[in-house]
Each structure stands twice: as C-alpha cells, then as structure tokens.
Amino acid sequence: MTSQPSITVANAPSPQQLEDIFNILGEVFPVGKAFFQDRLLNDSSYDPQTTWFATVEGKVASTIQIFPLHIRVGQAVLKIGGIGSVGTDPCYRGIGLAQSLLRAQTEWMKQNDYDASLLLAIIHAFYEKAGWKLIPEKGCSMPKPDPIEPPAGYEIVPFEAQYLDQLRHIYEQYNDGRTYTLIRDEAYWNDLLLWPAWTQADCLLVRHNGRIVAYGLIEKSDQAKVFIQELVYLPEAASAVVALFTALGQLRPHAKHVLAKLPDDHPLAEYYKQQPQAEQLDLNISMWKMIHCRSMLQKLRPELEHRIRSSEYAEQKLHLELRAGEDRFWLNYADRKLAVSQQADPFAAYESLQLDPWQLISSVIFGYEEASGGIDRPRQADSAASAILRTLFPKQQAVFYLTDKF
Incomplete structure (x- = not known):
C-alpha cells in the first residue's frame, strides 16, 4: 500500500522558500525568474503573507501570489485580491496543489478585509472549479x-x-x-x-x-x-x-x-x-470571485446613497431585499439616508432584487444590465426592480489599465 505524501499549504515563505518559488516560476513561464523577482521584490508594500505555497515532503512544489489592489467604484474603494504567479513544479502536477492553495487563499482573504478577487486567465475551467467565473470585457x-x-x-x-x-x-x-x-x-x-x-x-x-x-x-x-x-x-x-x-x-x-x-x-x-x-x-480573460459580500456593500453604502439621492427616488422611502447567491441583505432608504443590514425590518414591505454573485460584481464594476434569465443569471421579476438596480448600479466608465496587470 502506497502512503500518501505529506502536503502542507502555507504563506509567508522563508528567504530560501521564496527563492524556491522564484525558481519554479522561472521554470514554468518563458518570461524567466527575473520577471517575478522584479515585480515582487521591487514592491515596497509587499507583505510576505500574500505569497502562498504548497510543499510535498518538505519541498516547495506549487505557488500562487495575491496582489492587493484597491480599486475605485465612484468615490468608494474596494479591496481586491489579484491572483497571479500561479505555478506548479511539473513533477507535482495533477495532485490538486493549486486548488488547495486557491481554497486557502479564499479563506485568508475573507479574514483580511478583501471584498472580491480578480485573476487574468485564458484557461477558465481550472479556476471555475475554485469559484472564479469569467466576466467578459470589450x-x-x-x-x-x-x-x-x-x-x-x-x-x-x-x-x-x-x-x-x-x-x-x-x-x-x-x-x-x-x-x-x-x-x-x-x-x-x-x-x-x-x-x-x-x-x-x-x-x-x-x-x-x-x-x-x-x-x-x-x-x-x-x-x-x-x-x-x-x-x-x-x-x-x-x-x-x-x-x-x-x-x-x-x-x-x-x-x-x-x-x-x-x-x-x-x-x-x-x-x-x-x-x-x-x-x-x-x-475573455478577467475572472472574478466574490469574497465578502457584506464588506463590499458596506464600503459601497455611501456611494449607493449618493446615487439614490441623485435619482427619482431621492425623496422616497425604499426597502430593498438584495439576494446575491446565498447572501441576503436589506437596504433601507429613508430621509435621504441609506442603511445596509443583515436583518429585515418586520414592518417594511421589501422589493426583491436578485443577482448571482458574479452579476453583482459585474453590476458594481460596469453597471447593471438585465440578464437573459436562467440559473446563472436570474431575471428580475418586474421592471420596477430593474429600474432600482439601474439606479444603484448605473453604467460606469470603467477601465482597468494593463499597466496594472499582475
């Protein structure tokens, strides 16, 4: 009976482990080892906790880097985990090391104030297994x-x-x-x-x-x-x-x-x-994953409030139930103030707004667009709900500069 190898997943590598990580990336990618060294070691904000790696019998065998990104949404700022420098020693492929790293990184990002995660990839099926999904751009x-x-x-x-x-x-x-x-x-x-x-x-x-x-x-x-x-x-x-x-x-x-x-x-x-x-x-390269929906909505609250104040709903009362996958939130707008809660007001009649997590991310970044329906992209029940969603998430002049790619 063959024993299973000892596999560990960790972050904050030692200097020698970081050198091993650079060696793996240099072997896996044609740009060479120096490309990854220049990006990471010349980053004055670099936090070793964002470098993740898996070892097999004590040998560094796989690695993935989180690049902390702070992006604007109107006047709000969201914390995004950019996923890059994904590489596995060819001798250790096929045993799920990268998937284990992606799961561990997701949990770590939840604990460290990240709202969502973005990765740039052309092989989508691999990352879809870990919860990322393509959001096409033009x-x-x-x-x-x-x-x-x-x-x-x-x-x-x-x-x-x-x-x-x-x-x-x-x-x-x-x-x-x-x-x-x-x-x-x-x-x-x-x-x-x-x-x-x-x-x-x-x-x-x-x-x-x-x-x-x-x-x-x-x-x-x-x-x-x-x-x-x-x-x-x-x-x-x-x-x-x-x-x-x-x-x-x-x-x-x-x-x-x-x-x-x-x-x-x-x-x-x-x-x-x-x-x-x-x-x-x-x-078709930008893939997203929701990390912490409540955190995202709380950071967006002032911007969403501003948008409602600037709309036809400015002097009205709104009670909105927002569903994003398994997450449910209640948005209450009155006296030109918006509150985001995880509990409903038992005396209020709520308008239901339903988005999947990726449609919510897409709406935040690019603006809400009516979906075609189906399991992945639920259709709003009526035009009133769609109109409110377009108010909360109007079309954005959005751009991610390739200078910032990771």
Whole structure:
C-alpha cells in the first residue's frame, strides 16, 4: 500500500522558500525568474503573507501570489485580491496543489478585509472549479494608423523620470471617481518604474506650455498586434490624444494592428469607431470571485446613497431585499439616508432584487444590465426592480489599465 505524501499549504515563505518559488516560476513561464523577482521584490508594500505555497515532503512544489489592489467604484474603494504567479513544479502536477492553495487563499482573504478577487486567465475551467467565473470585457482593434501631427502648441516627447509627479497628477485627475481604476499612491508610482509592466513598455508624453498634459504606454513587442497599456490625459489635451496614439504606434514597426481597452468617453473610443477596419473584441480573460459580500456593500453604502439621492427616488422611502447567491441583505432608504443590514425590518414591505454573485460584481464594476434569465443569471421579476438596480448600479466608465496587470 502506497502512503500518501505529506502536503502542507502555507504563506509567508522563508528567504530560501521564496527563492524556491522564484525558481519554479522561472521554470514554468518563458518570461524567466527575473520577471517575478522584479515585480515582487521591487514592491515596497509587499507583505510576505500574500505569497502562498504548497510543499510535498518538505519541498516547495506549487505557488500562487495575491496582489492587493484597491480599486475605485465612484468615490468608494474596494479591496481586491489579484491572483497571479500561479505555478506548479511539473513533477507535482495533477495532485490538486493549486486548488488547495486557491481554497486557502479564499479563506485568508475573507479574514483580511478583501471584498472580491480578480485573476487574468485564458484557461477558465481550472479556476471555475475554485469559484472564479469569467466576466467578459470589450476591447478595440484597428490597423496601425499613419502618424498625425499634434495640434499647434503641443509636442510629443519621450518619458523622463523628472516628469513622474506630473504623470501621477494626470492619472489622479483623469481617474477621480472612474470605476475599476487602481489607487496609485506615491510609493506605487515609484515602484512601478521598476516593474516589468513598465520596463517592458515605452512611454510618450504630450507637453503643452511647458507642462505634461497627457501620457501613453505601449507594450514592447515585435508581434503583429500590440496593446496600448494606458493613455491618460488632462481635459486641455483631449485634442492631442489621437496624435499621441499614432506616435505610440510608430514605435512598433512590426505591428499591423493596435489594440486597446477604452472607456466609452475616451477620445480614442470615438476615433476607433470612425475607422472602417476597426473592430470590437471580446476580451475573455478577467475572472472574478466574490469574497465578502457584506464588506463590499458596506464600503459601497455611501456611494449607493449618493446615487439614490441623485435619482427619482431621492425623496422616497425604499426597502430593498438584495439576494446575491446565498447572501441576503436589506437596504433601507429613508430621509435621504441609506442603511445596509443583515436583518429585515418586520414592518417594511421589501422589493426583491436578485443577482448571482458574479452579476453583482459585474453590476458594481460596469453597471447593471438585465440578464437573459436562467440559473446563472436570474431575471428580475418586474421592471420596477430593474429600474432600482439601474439606479444603484448605473453604467460606469470603467477601465482597468494593463499597466496594472499582475
């Protein structure tokens, strides 16, 4: 009778265990060991507890990293666990190590104030077993355009480190209240310049009257299709955005098409629509898992209250029962104040709102859309419930910048 191997799941690796983790990732991924070292060891906020690993008979055999992300939803901020650096020593595959790590990480995130978890993957079935589910996003593709000169008084210049504070200011102003964008403090920006997402991209700036008013990043790639990772601007630079975009494309002589993820209100979104050969793409890589629904709703409460106050329901009383999978919450709005409770008011008549956990996440990030029904995407019973959901979760100008991928 063959004995079962001794398997342990833990976090906060020792220096030697962390080195073993980097060795596994370097073996599993073609980008090499240094890619993962540069991302983790140059992160001044790195917490060893976010590095998880499984050992077999004392040998590090599998690893998964949690990247703490703080994303905006209007004026609210949610704590998201980005799941990345997933790797298993080929000698130990097939015995469920990664699934064990994902389960342990989920429980740890529940205990550490995480609201939801996001991972970027193309192999969906593996992560669906652990509770993550694909929420599709949209992208745009168009043939690489010829260069366009910027408007008079604007010039396109290469990035220099002395401009970093100006880039941070542009990012903060453009993304204030813009859903799905990350909070980037000063330390994050300083660290970012050392991370692969930045060093494996080129950055161009728009200067006007001696000030930097826009910037863009394009991935370093010799492929026929390349991604714009980020293109952010101040209002005064809107007319120069297309020129910046075409200048970024010229940095990639081998590229035939340029791709981007864009909110609808971005000048490039309209520019793409005007190009006869442009096309919209389904980006099926973002998978989500609800971690702590109550925590999420409590953090969203001020933003939801603001949305109701700005709607036709502002002076009404609302009693809403929100069901998200097995979770149930009662939202009571009166006298322009919103309360979120885990207990119903026995004297109130509640309007029922039913979403599955992934539809709730999608509604929070992108805005509520009426589902087609079925087990996975329940249909609201009436138009009144749908109208309230559209008030709570209106369409968002949401964007996740590829610079922040993990």
